[in-house]
Structure formats: structure tokens, C-alpha cells
Amino acid sequence: MADQAQILPGSLDLLILRAVSLGPLHGYGILLRIAQISGNALLIEQGALYPGLFRLVRKGLLKASWGTSENNRRAKFYELTAAGRKRLREETDNWNRLVSAIASALSVQPEES
């Protein structure tokens, strides 16, 4: 647990969109997928996922429908809408720009005086 990173504010939406982009998932499935694709490096509080999901549905980036899970249980499945797909592309680009900018800023070595 100690080596798991707390996620940055605002990045949860991006992670959800990314997880769902690979195929429709229910809430718990999304958590598993995020853990899997991040190599168990990111910690998401289980309950905190749902306000994020509802927010994305309200924005029209995700759509939800009831179905049956692999465990043969009733569950709500989420998938990307066209707007969600577009947003994911944009946000990924933004994120990459930000990360490389911060990384390059941090990698600058202080000059010897």
C-alpha cells in the first residue's frame, strides 16, 4: 500500500475515461481496470469513484445501462459516448503536455556558480 500514489485532483475523470475506453465496464470493474493498467500504482477510494461516474454521465461523456456482470450479478455498465471519446483524446494530450513540461522543469540541474 505504501508504494501506491494518491491520484492528483482532476485526474480521476481522465482515468475513468481511459478505463472505459477499452470496453463497457461496471463500477467495480473500472476500479480493477485502473489498478491493472496502472500496475497497481494508483489508489482510488472505492466510494469516491461513483460521484466521478455520475458527474461524467451528467456531462454526457459516459452513458450508463443496466446489465449482467461476469459474476452473474446485476450491475450498471458504463461506456464512452462520442463526446467522451473526444474529451479523452484532448485530455490525454493536455496531460502529456503537462507531464513533459513538469518533468523537464524538474530535470533542470542547478548551474554551478
Add this chain to the structure above:
Amino acid sequence: MKRLASLRFLMASVFQRSKINAEMEEELRSHIQHRADDLERSGLSRAEAERHARIEFGGQERFKEECREALGTHFLGTFLNDVRYGLRMLRRSPGFTAIAVLTFAIGIGVNTSIFSLIYALAIRPLPLKDASSLVSIYQESRATKQHPRGTEGAPSYVSYPEYANYRDGNHAFFGLAAYAEITLSFSGRDPEFLHGLLASCNYFDVLGAKLAAGRGFGPSDCRPSAAGSVVVLSNGFWQRKFGGDPSVIGKRLTLNSQVFDVIGVTAPEFSGTELQVPDLWLPISMASQLMPNTFGTRDWLALPNVSWLQVVGLVKPGISRRQAQAEVNILAHQMDANSPGAKTTVTVNAAAFLNSPVETCPVCVANPDSSQFVGHWRPLETPIGNPLVHRASPESCHPPISASATPWASDPRDEVRAAEFGTCSPSLGCHSLRHSAEIGLFVFLRDKSTRALLHVAFHKKGRSAIRKLYIWHPGLTVQRCPGTRRFWADGRQLLPYRITEGLPVTRPESALRGLHSRFR
């Protein structure tokens, strides 16, 4: 798309609150079950696994609240709570509530009634047929030394030659009618003052007036030297004075000493263009005969620069008010070209009771030739504080003026001088004075800085009315006309005065009261 989705959610949240809550509950339960499945697979008992799953998940209620917040539905809940709280507080202090409600009620009521009044007077079209196509035409004329302008009514009114130019030159109107208000002394068994309207002879056609009896004016009624003129009675006056007797057509009425044949009576629903429905309509060509003293012997219709006519027109379909205004403005500019320096701007407004442009005319220059306010006046020895102002001279046959007609001038230090006016000037004799007289009174209040001219109509039977009041500001002046002095038979001198600048007051009685209280 986004907006639609959130709208759908909001609607759902309003109408399906319990359904959303149930779904939310089920979704979270499903999550915990899935987690428990995984834990069970790692070796825990089912009961143990579910307990762990619930603990891992954390406080369900908190997340449900956050979900509702994410849906935007909690605003509604908060709002309803606020409303409930507000109502509770109002119930707790009924006095405050009553005053607040009353304040709102009075505020709304006052606003509504003021708007109704403004609507009725200035916005609502006139109660006439085709009212939406009816417009009023006003103009703004720049008076110069070379082109002084006289006003009998309001500066935005037009002169007859201007009206004729607009009427005959345009292609935008079915017709343009002109009219001017006039007060008439009606001689008969029961003499009285009447409110008349001098109207162009197309007046009834343009306004689409219906007649209850007889006919309206025809073109021949407005010929300049028509022998024996005609009059159309309003329905109200006809009922009041003649009891609705149809045989009134053809009867003769004497108005301002002129004889008129009654040719028609308007239908009850026709109320004309003015707030006050006139008692009768007379052809515009009778202006000079009916008001012989305002401009002397001059023909009113020939005066090119006296504002005295209001104009109303019926716009042809498909022509906007702006187009009509542009056309009339071109006609005005053509006229201006003949008198260098003159500048006339025409405004075309939707016809309503009060729609003349704001009349800001700080200095109204009277035309020295038309000098419409000429009063031959002479100081009286008797101040008005005295109960009776006696007859000033043998020639002037106006009745004694009782002080009760002028209750505002009871202070003996106020100096009041009477001037003879209109109907009783020596050159014209006193023919119309059998029943009434019009007398000008110059009032000089104590501080001498405010002077006023009253145009008072006295009636033999004691009914007097203040017809007009002109008040001077300290900076405005009354000028003496040079060179023209007249003498009464007994040798006393008469000095003609011309009022060059004045402030016409439309409600003389209240203005007088205000004036008096201010200088008491």
C-alpha cells in the same frame, strides 16, 4: 447534447427522485457484492467477505450525497429547505410579514396603475378605426431673426401652408388631416363655453369617423370665403344640449358671434383624437372669423410661420412610419429652401393621446407681425384686492370682475393690472360681450420678479374660467410695441404690449395656486 443530457438528468431528478435513489443504492450494493466475490475467492467466508467489502468501501451515505451533488439535484433540495425555512420565519413574525406583503402589494399596485395610465395616454393607439396606421406629425422649427415663429398651442405644431405642403406633396398617406383646439362662446338660451375643434375638411374621412346623423365636412365647407359656415356636433354634446333630437340638422348655432348650420352629428363611438372629446367640429377655414383678435384681420390659413395645427395622417399599407417621416422631411426641406436659415425637422409618431416630442423651447420668439399675444392694456387704478374691479371705461363693456374669481390675489401688495383682450378691443366694438368677455390680467407679484398674464374669460352669469396663463421668468420680458399708441375717448392712454416670451401653462388654476403659495 451536453446540455440536453444534463437537462434530462435534472428533469429525472425532479420527477423520479426516489427511483434515482433506489438505483444509486442498488449500484453501490452491486459494487460491494462484486468486491465480496473477489474476497471470497481469496479464502474468506461469505459473511466475512461482505463485512470486509463494506468496510473497504467506506461511508455509503457520504458517497450517495456526493453523487446527488454530482447530479446537480441537491440544489433543488437546498432550495426547498431555504423556502421552508423562510416560510417558518415569516410565520414567526406576522407583523413584519404583513408590512412586507403590504409594501409589495402597494408597490405592484402603484406600478400597475401608473403603467395603465401611461399606456392609455401615450402608448395605446387612439380608439379609432385603422388606429395602427394612424400617425401624428410634429415638427421642430428653428426660429431665426429672419424667420421668427409664433406659437398658438405648442411649438411642435405646424402652420397651414406647411400642412398643405405635406398634405399635397406626399405619396405615403391616404390623407393628412389638421386640427386645432378652440374655445367657443355659445350664445343661446343658456350661453356657455364650448370646447371645439377646428378641423380640415378631410378630418372625418381620414379618421374613418361614423356619423349618427347628417354628414361630415365636404371639400366645399373649407372654401376660404364660404358663405355661412357649418358645424358637426359630437354625440355627447348633441345628447346633452338637444336631447338627441334628430331635427337638429339644419338648425343654426351662434358661436363667437358667427352663425353656423348644423350638418351632422358623430356616432357615439367616435371620440376624436383628443383626450377631451370636443363638443363640436368646425371647418378650419373659420379660424380667422372665430378668433379675430389673435392675429388681427390676417387670414390664419395664410400665416406661414405660426405653429397652431396638429396633424394626423393615415399611412398607406406597406409604408413604414420611418419611410413616411423621410418623405415628409423632404417636403419640409423643400420649403426651407425658400427661406434661407430655416431648418425644419419632422417627426412622425404613432398616434396616441400624448405623443408630441418633448417640447424644449427655452426661448419662444414671437413673430412681430403675427404678434399673437398682443394685449391692449392699461393699468387700472383699483388693485385686485378690492372686491370689485370696476368698469375701466365707458367703451369696455366687460362685467365687473369679482374678487372671488381671483382668490389668489388677496394680498394688497400684489399689483394686478387688467388688460383688455380680444373681443373688447375698441376697434372691434363689443358685439360679443353680451354674454361673455375675455380679459387679460397682468399680475405683478410682490417681488416683481415674477409676472403673469392671465387670460380670463368672464361670463355674465358669473361663471368664470381662467383660459390661459402665461408666466414670465425673471429673465423673460414683455416688450412694448413701438410707435402704436391709442387713446381712449376720455384721453387716457392705451399702450399695446407684445408678450415675446412666456411659458404657457396648461393647467392654469393649479399653476396659479402654486404660484400664489410660493410667493405668499
